[in-house]
Amino acid sequence: MKIRVATTNLHKLEEISHILSPFGIEVEKLEAEKTEVQHEDVAVIARKAAESLCRHYGDFTVVEDTGLYIDALSGFPGPYAEYVYRTIGIEGVLKLLSGVEDRRATFTCAAAICISGVVKVFTGSSRGVIAERPRGTGGFGYDPIFIPEGYTSTFAELGVEKNKISHRARAFTALGVWLSKEFKY
Numbered sequence: 001m002k003i004r005v006a007t008t009n010l011h012k013l014e015e016i017s018h019i020l021s022p023f024g025i026e027v028e029k030l031e032a033e034k035t036e037v038q039h040e041d042v043a044v045i046a047r048k049a050a051e052s053l054c055r056h057y058g059d060f061t062v063v064e065d066t067g068l069y070i071d072a073l074s075g076f077p078g079p080y081a082e083y084v085y086r087t088i089g090i091e092g093v094l095k096l097l098s099g100v101e102d103r104r105a106t107f108t109c110a111a112a113i114c115i116s117g118v119v120k121v122f123t124g125s126s127r128g129v130i131a132e133r134p135r136g137t138g139g140f141g142y143d144p145i146f147i148p149e150g151y152t153s154t155f156a157e158l159g160v161e162k163n164k165i166s167h168r169a170r171a172f173t174a175l176g177v178w179l180s181k182e183f184k185y
């Protein structure tokens with residue numbers, strides 16, 4: 001079985017392939033312009049984007065959207081994580097948290113798939129804390145400053161181990177389990 005993921009982020013694509021390969025699911029990149037509605041919930045953003053893409057690209061089209069919600073910043077940057085990463089970056093986020101003791105944050109990933117013209121959404125979250133400074137060279141985006149709960153290393157230091165415990169692992173494992181049951185391939 002093969003799914004097509006509409007993303008510009010090759011790191012994401014690699015992680016998704018890694019997570020879905022035990023299910024025998026192949027992952028291909030779909031070059032398509034996504035329409036992103038403004039909403040605080042990434043599940044809603046992914047669902048809306050998938051609904052419009054499905055009309056053009058059909059079944060097994062997937063949209064993935066991820067947000068980083070920092071408790072002390074009332075959930076900022078949330079769904080604006082990409083904009084914030086591009087503008088103030090990791091250093092800017094660390095500055096916003098300078099002197100802040102409560103560094104708890106949640107990554108949430110939503111994977112929306114189109115099947116028989118209907119969109120189904122799977123979500124996964126990772127709870128953790130924002131590190132005091134960037135650490136590690138693996139992963140991408142905010143990985144050097146995100147320490148998942150139960151660990152002392154950042155996602156960037158954990159490397160492929162990230163794919164066992166991450167928000168993306170949870171969302172796409174749920175999708176893989178569902179697809180393999182639904183289609184019994």
Ligand code: ITT
Pocket residue numbers: 006007008009012064065066067068080081082083085086139140141142143155166168
């Ligand atoms: P697409 O929308 O094309 O899929 P993107 O990189 O813009 O790619 P998102 O909007 O979902 O994807 O990501 C929001 C931001 O969060 C972006 O800056 C990513 O680098 C970052 N991000 C997403 N998933 C992450 C992860 O697992 N670890 C660290 N940072 C992540």
